[in-house]
Amino acid sequence: MIEVMNPTNNKIKQTYAYQSDEVVLNTIEKAYECFQEWKKTPITNRLELLKNLSNLLAERKAQYAKLMTLEMGKPISQSLAEIEKCIWACNFYEVNAEQFLADELIETDADESFVSYDPMGSLLAIMPWNYPFWQVIRFAVPNITAGNTVILKHAKNVTGCSDALVELFKDAGYPSGCLQNVKIEHEQVELIISDNRIQGVTLTGSEEAGRAIATLAGKYLKKSVLELGGNNACIVWEDADLEKHISTMVNARMQNAGQSCIAAKRFIVLESIYDDFKKAFQIELEGLKAGDPLDEKTEIGVLAKPELVENVQKQIRLSVNEGATVIFGNEINKNFQEPTIVEDVRPGMPLFDEEVFGPIASLIKVKTREESIEMARNSKFGLGTMLFTNDIEAARKIIGDIPDGAFFINDMVKSDPRLPFGGTKASGYGRELSKEGMLEFVNRKTVYIK
Numbered sequence: 001m002i003e004v005m006n007p008t009n010n011k012i013k014q015t016y017a018y019q020s021d022e023v024v025l026n027t028i029e030k031a032y033e034c035f036q037e038w039k040k041t042p043i044t045n046r047l048e049l050l051k052n053l054s055n056l057l058a059e060r061k062a063q064y065a066k067l068m069t070l071e072m073g074k075p076i077s078q079s080l081a082e083i084e085k086c087i088w089a090c091n092f093y094e095v096n097a098e099q100f101l102a103d104e105l106i107e108t109d110a111d112e113s114f115v116s117y118d119p120m121g122s123l124l125a126i127m128p129w130n131y132p133f134w135q136v137i138r139f140a141v142p143n144i145t146a147g148n149t150v151i152l153k154h155a156k157n158v159t160g161c162s163d164a165l166v167e168l169f170k171d172a173g174y175p176s177g178c179l180q181n182v183k184i185e186h187e188q189v190e191l192i193i194s195d196n197r198i199q200g201v202t203l204t205g206s207e208e209a210g211r212a213i214a215t216l217a218g219k220y221l222k223k224s225v226l227e228l229g230g231n232n233a234c235i236v237w238e239d240a241d242l243e244k245h246i247s248t249m250v251n252a253r254m255q256n257a258g259q260s261c262i263a264a265k266r267f268i269v270l271e272s273i274y275d276d277f278k279k280a281f282q283i284e285l286e287g288l289k290a291g292d293p294l295d296e297k298t299e300i301g302v303l304a305k306p307e308l309v310e311n312v313q314k315q316i317r318l319s320v321n322e323g324a325t326v327i328f329g330n331e332i333n334k335n336f337q338e339p340t341i342v343e344d345v346r347p348g349m350p351l352f353d354e355e356v357f358g359p360i361a362s363l364i365k366v367k368t369r370e371e372s373i374e375m376a377r378n379s380k381f382g383l384g385t386m387l388f389t390n391d392i393e394a395a396r397k398i399i400g401d402i403p404d405g406a407f408f409i410n411d412m413v414k415s416d417p418r419l420p421f422g423g424t425k426a427s428g429y430g431r432e433l434s435k436e437g438m439l440e441f442v443n444r445k446t447v448y449i450k
Contacts, residue, residue, distance in 0.1 A: 002156045002183060007073040007302045007335045008293055016159050019183050024191055027180050031122040031149040032197040034177025039119050039147040043098050046145050050097075052172040053141070054090035057083055064133060064164060069293045071158045072129050073302040073335065074256055076294050086137040092417035093438070097145045100435045101442075112449040117442045119147030120223065121199035124192050126213065128204050129155035129304055130259045135204050136165050138415065142438035144169075144178050148199075151192065152181040157304060159183060189213070194220050200441045203227070204261075207355075207426050225430030225440050227261070227422055229355040230383030232404075232413055233376035234264035237369055237389040238272045242280045245388050245410060250284040252386065252412035254339055257301055258359035259308070261427075262384050262406075262413045265356050266345070268364045268375045278343070278363065282328050285339045285361075302335040303358055309337050312358035315350040316342060322349050324362075347378055355381065369394070373401055382424030384413035405431075 002016040019027075057064070065079035074082070104115040123143060127135045132154070140150050154162035162181045169179040182192070193201055193216045200223035203213045210228040217224035234249055252264035269277045293301035303309050309332055319342065320326060329340035343363040345351045351362040366372045376385050384406035389395055395409045405423040406413050415421045420436035422428060431437050 002159055004071055004157055004159050005305075006070050007304050007306075008070075010306070010334065013070060014160055016183050018185060021188065021191055024182055024184060024188060025195075027151060027182055028122065028192065028195050028197050030177045031151050031180060034175050035119070035121050035147075035149045038144075038149060038175060038178060041147070043101065043145075046147075047094050047097060049173050050090055050094045050141065050145055053169065053174075054087050054094065056168055056172050057087045057090065060168070064161075066294070067160055067164060068132050068158070069301075071160055072132060072304040073293050075298045075301045077296050077298070078256060082131060082134050086133050089134075089138055089141055089417040089433075093141055093145055096435070097142070097438065100438045101146060103447075108448070110448045110450045112447075114447050116445040116447050117146070117439060118445050120441045120443055122149045122151065122197055123441055124151050124153065124189075124198055124201040126153045126189070126201070126203040126205065126209070127155065129158045130256060130261075132158040132161035133165065134415075136162075138417070138421075138432055138437070139202055139204075140165075140169075140179055142433075143441050144174070146438055146442055148441055149177055150179050151198075152179060153184060153189065153192075154181060156183075190216055193217060193222055198222065200224065202430070202432075202441075210428055223441060225422075225432070226428035227430075227432060228383075228426060228428040229381060230261040230263070230423065230427050231265050231353075231355050231379045231381040232262060232384045232386065233266045233268050233379070234412075235372045235376055235385065235387040235389075236267065236269040236273060236277055237372065237387065237391065238270045239390045240273060240277075240388040241390060242273070242276060246277075246280045246284055248412055249388065250281060250288075253361050254285070254288060254300060254359050257303055257337070258339075259304060259357050261355070262415070264361075264386060264412065266352060266362050266364060266376070266379075268366055268372045270369070270372060271365050271367055274363075274365045278327075278341070281361065282341060285328065285341065288339060290336070290338070300339060300359060303337055304335075306335055308357055309335055312337055312356060312360060315354060315356055316340070316360065319345060319349040319351040319362075324349055324351060329359075347375075353379075373398055377401070377403065380426040383427040384408065384423070386411065386413050 202225040290300040331338040339359040345362040420431040422431040
């Protein structure tokens, strides 16, 4: 059985039975059969259903937000904001999908030649618990609108959210095979990927999970997109406007209790502004309200699982043993991890080298701008980097020196339906969102007529 716990009180909220291989194969067949008709559905019809989906999300916003909060502990205000972001994505694709999928005419010696963007087929989406609705919507909406069908394997601790998403698409009028979910063991994932009726797989998750899925995708020659972990640097140059941007920097680390792949995890600060930054950062942390995630005033909730607290504490302990210093916070109470500041962090420590999935800010002091860039680049991950400075021209000149999938100047790294999202190196490959995300799982077909 799958046991879904409420992380706020560690009580079992709901239980679900795992599904047999036979049920999984029937799900694949249903997705495959649905695709044969869905791919022929005019784009105007698909967009009408997308509008229905957006309206239902708005109607059920409070219901879905509470479900997220009860299953993974996100403060209710952030859960509500997550549903609003899902609505934004639906509205974006409702306006732009037809243009993104239109044939691209190319002039050659043919009478007519163009690229046609045809849906690939049925796709497997393996999704994480930290943004239970957003992660699914941002993949499913563009891909289903493109004509594909999707089988969702969601994280076990948000199984209720998984069921709610399937019900959402069904109630919006989508054929029932467009989005289905499976409740399976990890070992059953290969059963799906190996099936000839499945044309691609996407995963948002850990580096370890990404390597496993990439291996299976390669074994069966299936298209894959991986959005994996991150160890984002937040660079603070000496001319940064702390008064204006410190709340953004704190939010970049503490949103969702730090349980985000794109959170700022390493704060690389020039020594001339370091003490001012440290003081301002701590003052902001002291002002954050921790408490019951269902309280709309709560800004810091619990971590989603007990093992997350254990892992964060281990990373802090090992780093302190190697010379790091905890200067604020670090009290724990069951699944609650107090926002924490650790300084004297350097390469070779877990707090520098690894992804830290919790409200821990690691401070690194550097002497020069050049050193700050080198320190930021010193990571096996490549999801995003943020830089705070008033010297925009100097910031522009180093865009090419940042090897990540995103570089944000004077703002936190965030996903936006209008912009492609994804990483490099150990943060994965491929893109979600915008036009690029919509075209990841289509057949770019060359058509030549003479």
